[in-house]
Amino acid sequence: LALYFHSGEREEKCIIEDVPTDTLVIGNYKVQRWDIHKQEFLESAPGLGMFVTVTTPSAEVLLSKLYGPQGTFSFTSHQSGEHIICLQSNSTRFVAFAGSKLRIHLDIRVGEHFLDESALQAKDKVNEVNFRLEHLIEQIHHITKEQNYEREREEKFRKTSEETNSNILWWAIVQTLILISIGIWQIKSLRDFFISKKLV
Amino acid sequence: ACAARASEITFELPDNAKQCFYEEIAQGTKCTLEFQVITGGHYDVDCRLEDPDGTVLYKEMKKQYDSFTFTASRNGTYKFCFSNEFSTFTHKTVYFDFQVGEDPPLFPSENRVTALTQMESACVSIHEALKSVIDYQTHFRLREAQGRSRAEDLNTRVAYWSIGEAIILLVVSIGQVFLLKSFFSDKRTTTTRVGS
Numbered sequence: 001l002a003l004y005f006h007s008g009e010r011e012e013k014c015i016i017e018d019v020p021t022d023t024l025v026i027g028n029y030k031v032q033r034w035d036i037h038k039q040e041f042l043e044s045a046p047g048l049g050m051f052v053t054v055t056t057p058s059a060e061v062l063l064s065k066l067y068g069p070q071g072t073f074s075f076t077s078h079q080s081g082e083h084i085i086c087l088q089s090n091s092t093r094f095v096a097f098a099g100s101k102l103r104i105h106l107d108i109r110v111g112e113h114f115l116d117e118s119a120l121q122a123k124d125k126v127n128e129v130n131f132r133l134e135h136l137i138e139q140i141h142h143i144t145k146e147q148n149y150e151r152e153r154e155e156k157f158r159k160t161s162e163e164t165n166s167n168i169l170w171w172a173i174v175q176t177l178i179l180i181s182i183g184i185w186q187i188k189s190l191r192d193f194f195i196s197k198k199l200v
Numbered sequence: 201a202c203a204a205r206a207s208e209i210t211f212e213l214p215d216n217a218k219q220c221f222y223e224e225i226a227q228g229t230k231c232t233l234e235f236q237v238i239t240g241g242h243y244d245v246d247c248r249l250e251d252p253d254g255t256v257l258y259k260e261m262k263k264q265y266d267s268f269t270f271t272a273s274r275n276g277t278y279k280f281c282f283s284n285e286f287s288t289f290t291h292k293t294v295y296f297d298f299q300v301g302e303d304p305p306l307f308p309s310e311n312r313v314t315a316l317t318q319m320e321s322a323c324v325s326i327h328e329a330l331k332s333v334i335d336y337q338t339h340f341r342l343r344e345a346q347g348r349s350r351a352e353d354l355n356t357r358v359a360y361w362s363i364g365e366a367i368i369l370l371v372v373s374i375g376q377v378f379l380l381k382s383f384f385s386d387k388r389t390t391t392t393r394v395g396s
Contacts, residue, residue, distance in 0.1 A: 003207040003298065005221045016210040016293065018341065107207060132306060132323045139330045146337050150344065157348045164355040171362035178366055182373040189377050197384055 004105040009033075012088040013104065019077050020149035023111055023142075026074040027052070027085060029067075030105040041103050049090045050104075057081030066090060080149045111142040204301035208338070210238070213245065213284045214291045220281040225272040225300055232299040233258070233280055234267040236342050239349040241290030246283040252276025262286070295342055303331075 007013045017025055031050055032041040052073045054063040062083070063075045077083060089102055213219055225231060237243045242262075249258040249268065252275070258268045272278065284292050306327055307320050316324070 002205050002300065003209075003221055003223050005219065014212065016212065018210065018345065106209070107205075108209065128307070129317075129319050129323060132320075132327070136323065136326050136330065139327075139334070143330065143333055143337065146334075146341070150337070150341065153341075153344055153348065157344065157351060160348065160351045160355055164351065164358055167355065167358050167362070171358070171366070175362065175366055175369065178369055182370065186373060186377050190380065193381055193384070199384070 002105070003107065004103050007087075007089075007102050007104055009089060009091045009100045009102060012086050014084050014086040015106075015108070016082050016084055017108065017110060018082045019080065019110055020145040021077055021080040023077050023145065024074060025077065025083070025085075025111075026072065026109045028072050028105075028107040029087065030070040031087075031089065032069070032103045032105075033091075034101045034103070036100070051086075051088045051090060053086045053088075055084045055086070057083065080152060111138075111145075204299070204303045206297065206299045208295065208297040210293060210295040212291055212293050213240075213282055215287045215289050216285050217291075218281055218283040218285060219294075220279055221296075221298070222277050222279050223298065223300065224277050225275070227272055227275045229272045229301045230269065231272060231278075231301070232267065232269045233296065234298075235263075235282070235294060235296035236265040236339075236346070238293040238295055238342055238345045240292035241287055243292070243346060243350075245292055245294055246286065247280065248283070249278070249280040251278055297338075 005013070019025060029050065029052075031048060032043065033048055034040075035042045048069045049066050050069070050071070051066050052063065052071075053061060054073075054075050056062050056077070056079055058079060058081075062078075063073065065073065067073060075083075085108070087104060087106075091102075207223075209221075211219065233249060235245070235247055237245050243264050244262040246261045247258070247263060247266065248256060248260075249270075250256055251273065257270055258280075260266060280296075280298070282294050282296070284290075306324050307316055
């Protein structure tokens with residue numbers, strides 16, 4: 001687990017994963033707490049856990065579980081779109097604890113197109129090519145899913161642009177009509193007013 | 201030889217915030233950092249990459265997209281930070297892809313006696329091609345998200361500003377007429393008082 005970042009004890013850190021439908025997303029994390037006395041990050045902190053919450057694009061909660069200081073979570077997307085993965089520690093200490101922070105190691109894998117080296121060791125030479133081919137087919141499926149998702153998104157983009165276009169036209173017409181009718185009303189109203197006041 | 205790792209993360213960077221990421225890299229590893237701002241404001245962010253000694257390897261202000269390749273000159277923890285501190289109220293969505301090391305070969309040459317068979321070389325070239333397809337797809341997805349975000353912003357802005365303008369137009373023109381009428385009404389009453 002290589003990449004890590006720091007976070008406050010009670011802070012919620014979220015990352016966004018934009019995935020097509022039916023995609024498996026696997027996350028590995030490891031969390032360490034900063035020890036004030038030793039001035040370093042503890043290798044393991046007893047009782048420290050992380051709440052992992054996954055929200056779908058339609059704001060439904062897909063996954064909400066408490067894991068230990070080190071864990072793996074996974075979910076399969078049922079909708080295509082931006083899923084939000086949030087991590088928050090279950091620490092009950094008050095925020096006023098100065099200098100306290102967490103180090104979170106995180107690794108997220110999207111789709112199953114990563115190589116599984118351990119399964120490979122057991123195979124012999126002929127099956128090795130078979131295995132690689134299966135992996136390639138997996139990759140192609142993932143690409144096809146992404147392309148379908150791209151088509152959906154482009155349609156949404158096009159609809160938004162067309163809506164903007166017609167909005168501009170519609171509002172320009174409305175404003176011109178308002179301008180003309182208000183102008184006529186102004187002149188008429190003032191003329192009637194001056195006639196009634198015997199100024200004209 | 202260390203295994204190649206690639207981490208790509210999309211996260212939201214609030215206004216006036218800075219987010220740093222760290223990774224331990226062995227000496228001599230070729231690494232690539234690529235980032236892109238997807239939504240928010242002028243779609244720009246500050247980025248800074250430092251080596252274990254604190255020497256700044258890469259520093260750019262207000263960049264929308266960039267790609268930086270470097271070879272680790274020494275072992276240690278490298279740090280890269282994204283900063284939105286120049287922005288007062290727009291939060292940005294930033295994507296980055298940090299690749300450490302090259303991918304291991306598909307058919308490792310340790311336990312080989314012969315050269316790669318045709319099947320195996322075909323596998324290798326297909327794998328490379330598919331990797332680059334996936335890479336292009338990711339870039340395209342990000343650019344599309346950016347474009348869509350701008351289009352949605354534009355749509356909202358057009359709607360609000362048009363409604364606002366129409367309201368102002370009505371209020372000002374009706375107000376003008378009543379104000380003008382009120383000038384003449386006052387004069388009338390003063391003339392009558394002076395007369396009597």
